[in-house]
Amino acid sequence: MTRLKGFLAACALCVTATTYADSYIWQxxxxxxxxxxxxTIHMLKPSDYPLPTEFPAAFSAADKIVFETNMxxxxxPAFSQKLQQAMMLPKGKTLQxxxxxxxxxxxxxxxxSRQLPLAPMQAFQPAFVALAFTMMEMQKLGxxxxxxxxxxxxxxxxxxxxxxxxTADEQLSFMVAMTEMDPDLFINATLDDLEQxxxxxxxxxxxxxxxxADELFALMGKPMLDEAPALYDLILTERNKTxxxxxKQLLATPETELVLVGALHLAGPDSVLxxxxxxxxxxxxxxxx
Numbered sequence: 001m002t003r004l005k006g007f008l009a010a011c012a013l014c015v016t017a018t019t020y021a022d023s024y025i026w027q028x029x030x031x032x033x034x035x036x037x038x039x040t041i042h043m044l045k046p047s048d049y050p051l052p053t054e055f056p057a058a059f060s061a062a063d064k065i066v067f068e069t070n071m072x073x074x075x076x077p078a079f080s081q082k083l084q085q086a087m088m089l090p091k092g093k094t095l096q097x098x099x100x101x102x103x104x105x106x107x108x109x110x111x112x113s114r115q116l117p118l119a120p121m122q123a124f125q126p127a128f129v130a131l132a133f134t135m136m137e138m139q140k141l142g143x144x145x146x147x148x149x150x151x152x153x154x155x156x157x158x159x160x161x162x163x164x165x166x167t168a169d170e171q172l173s174f175m176v177a178m179t180e181m182d183p184d185l186f187i188n189a190t191l192d193d194l195e196q197x198x199x200x201x202x203x204x205x206x207x208x209x210x211x212x213a214d215e216l217f218a219l220m221g222k223p224m225l226d227e228a229p230a231l232y233d234l235i236l237t238e239r240n241k242t243x244x245x246x247x248k249q250l251l252a253t254p255e256t257e258l259v260l261v262g263a264l265h266l267a268g269p270d271s272v273l274x275x276x277x278x279x280x281x282x283x284x285x286x287x288x289x
Contacts, residue, residue: 024211024263025054025286028276033251036062036286037272039263040147041208043138048205051147057288059151062258066163066250071152073168086176087128094122095129098183110191114140126183130190131175137197148260161255165243177234189227208263211285217268225268237270244275251281 025038036058041048050056059065073079089095096104107129111118116136121129155162178186193200200219207216225232243261250257265272277283 024208024213024266025058026266026273027284027286028247028251029282029284030248030251030280031282033253035247035250035257035259037247037259037261037266038286039208039213039266040260041205042146042148042262043143044146044205045142046144049150052209054286054288055147058258058286059154061256061288062160063255064161064163064250064253064257065151065155066165066257066259067148067152068261069164069166069168069171070162071148074171075149079168079172083172083175084124084128086172087125087179088123089125095124095126096122098126099187100184103184103187106191107187110194125179126187127175127178127181130186133194134190137194138201141198141201143201151260163250163257165246165259165261166239174235174239178231181228181231185228213263213267213271216263221264221268236265236268240265240270240272240275243272244279247272247276248279248281 025036028035028037038055038058089098099107108118110116111133114137116133121132124132152162203219204216207219221232221236224236243265247259250259261272273283
């Protein structure tokens with residue numbers, strides 16, 4: 001996973017036999033109403049389950065589960081086709097045309113070494129290729145459904161009310177906007193991280209288990225902020241700003257909600273949590289009774 005795609009990051013907490021460590025689920029309150037908000041990892045290995053006990057506790061306590069977007073829509077093959085069409089280069093252009101000779105040579109060498117198909121990628125934007133290669137590598141390492149997919153299916157099975165913070169088309173627009181980023185920077189940053197994918201994910205999951213938002217931001221968020229501030233603003237800061245009013249509206253309902261978002265949205269100086277606090281809400285770590 002490239003650090004420039006830190007939206008795939010997530011975290012939770014470490015629990016001891018007698019006390020709770022800091023969790024990566026928070027309780028948000030306006031004095032009269034309460035909801036829970038937790039950070040997720042969008043892809044996990046089977047060995048990463050079961051989740052820390054705070055996750056099922058918050059899920060059980062919630063009447064409504066709110067995700068970043070509608071998981072049914074983004075899981076539909078039609079959405080994948082729509083994304084591919086949006087990420088295609090103009091007719092007559094190729095992937096090789098979009099990057100420097102040095103970057104192309106490095107990408108070609110990596111694709112050959114990993115037996116990844118590069119020829120079919122010639123019609124796509126560099127950002128799409130970076131995302132596709134990242135997903136392929138994660139699948140090779142044994143990653144599958146993450147917390148979002150698991151809890152979406154579980155919520156439907158239990159007839160819990162479902163909600164989302166943004167539409168699938170809005171999420172698509174954020175992904176397409178990545179095509180505006182420097183292609184050489186995007187491809188090389190991705191290749192850097194693909195070369196250390198296993199180690200990077202082990203470290204990320206470790207921070208997730210320890211509930212350490214500061215370390216998670218240092219690992220995944222700070223490099224993106226330093227290397228690609230426009231991308232950081234696009235996929236983190238601006239989306240967080242948009243989500244906060246929605247979350248405040250949820251507090252006005254009689255239901256108890258569990259809001260699940262990528263963990264990087266809950267870390268760093270532009271986090272949803274800080275924005276909620278600045279809006280006058282109480283934000284504390286969740287510790288089930």
